[in-house]
Amino acid sequence: xxxxxxxxxxxxxxxxxxxxxxxxxxxxxxxxxxxxxxxxxxxxxxxxxxxxxxxxxxxxxxxxxxxxxxxxxxxxxxxxxxxxxxxxxxxxxxxxxxxxxxxxxxxxxxxxxxxxxxxxxxxxxxxxxxxxxxxxxxxxxxxxxxxxxxxxxxxxxxxxxxxxxxxxxxxxxxxxxxxxxxxxxxxxxxxxxxxxxxxxxxxxxxxxxxxxx
Numbered sequence: 426x427x428x429x430x431x432x433x434x435x436x437x438x439x440x441x442x443x444x445x446x447x448x449x450x451x452x453x454x455x456x457x458x459x460x461x462x463x464x465x466x467x468x469x470x471x472x473x474x475x476x477x478x479x480x481x482x483x484x485x486x487x488x489x490x491x492x493x494x495x496x497x498x499x500x501x502x503x504x505x506x507x508x509x510x511x512x513x514x515x516x517x518x519x520x521x522x523x524x525x526x527x528x529x530x531x532x533x534x535x536x537x538x539x540x541x542x543x544x545x546x547x548x549x550x551x552x553x554x555x556x557x558x559x560x561x562x563x564x565x566x567x568x569x570x571x572x573x574x575x576x577x578x579x580x581x582x583x584x585x586x587x588x589x590x591x592x593x594x595x596x597x598x599x600x601x602x603x604x605x606x607x608x609x610x611x612x613x614x615x616x617x618x619x620x621x622x623x624x625x626x627x628x629x630x631x632x633x634x635x636x637x638x
Contacts (some may be wrong), residue, residue, distance in 0.1 A: 427453040427492055428614060431479075431509070433462060437532065437583055440607040446470055450615055455490055457509075479505035482512045490517055503554060506531065510575070514565055518572035527573045530613050531562055535581040535599060535624050563620070574620075576613045580606050581624040599624050605631035615621045 432438035433456050445516035446453050446468050456462065456473045474489055475593055476482075483489075490513070501605055510529050537555040538545060545552055559577050566575035581599030583606055609622065609631035621629065 426451050426615070427455065427456050429457065429490055429513070431457045431505075432532075433458060434460070437603055437606055440586075440603045441610055442471075444604075444607050444611050448611065448615075470515075476592075480508045481495070482508075482516075487512075487516055491520065503558050504560070506558050507565070510562055510565050510573075514569040514573040518569060521572065526571070527574065528576065528614050528617065529566075530576045530578065530610050531558070532578050532580065532610065533559055535579050537579065559621075574617070576618055576620055576622065578606070578610055578613070578622045578627055579624060580627055600632070601628055604637065607631070608634040 428451055430438065430442055430445065433442040442454065442456065445451050452470065454471050456471065457476055457479070458473055459476065459479075459494050459581075461475060462473055472489065474486055476486065510531075513527055513529060521527060533555050534552075536548075536552055537559060538549075538552045539556040539560050541553055541557060543549075543553070562575045562577065580601050582601070583603050584600050586604040588600075588602060606627055609627040612618070612630055612634040613622070618630070619626075621631055
């Protein structure tokens with residue numbers, strides 16, 4: 426299996442990349458980044474494509490992404506993500522063949538709001554921006570349902586894998602360890618799942634995946 430990853434220079438993205446490179450079910454990982462990766466760039470399974478503009482995918486970039494099955498605040502959160510999803514749905518997904526569907530896993534957040542008319546007291550604009558991304562991704566998946574599917578993860582507070590917080594307290598506070606979050610996302614890419622995973626869903630799926638590894 427060949428994967429496309431974005432956001433790999435971040436806390437969660439770096440863990441997702443590390444688990445992808447270690448997973449024997451994944452043959453190739455293509456990272457889309459605005460700058461070179463600080464580490465792992467020499468791994469034989471990894472190819473890094475540095476893009477200046479995430480709203481424009483050249484033919485050369487699309488050729489590198491072929492045969493895959495598995496990305497200002499509004500510009501970064503909405504335009505980049507939706508352009509990627511629409512480009513993959515139209516240009517990559519139809520060529521997978523054998524009844525396969527391109528799996529697009531998007532990491533959102535626990536408090537995002539899909540209702541754009543909702544009145545929110547805390548971080549309302551940002552929460553609705555992320556909610557609008559979810560709405561547009563769901564719409565994109567519906568428009569290309571025969572070849573393209575979207576799965577949205579909504580983690581709570583993400584903490585380090587060695588965080589000392591007791592498990593019960595961590596679950597109650599809606600926290601999730603970074604390796605568990607990454608494992609749940611990778612499991613979705615490999616095996617599919619329901620369209621929206623809340624924090625507890627991610628914890629259960631991620632722990633099961635790590636326990637089976």
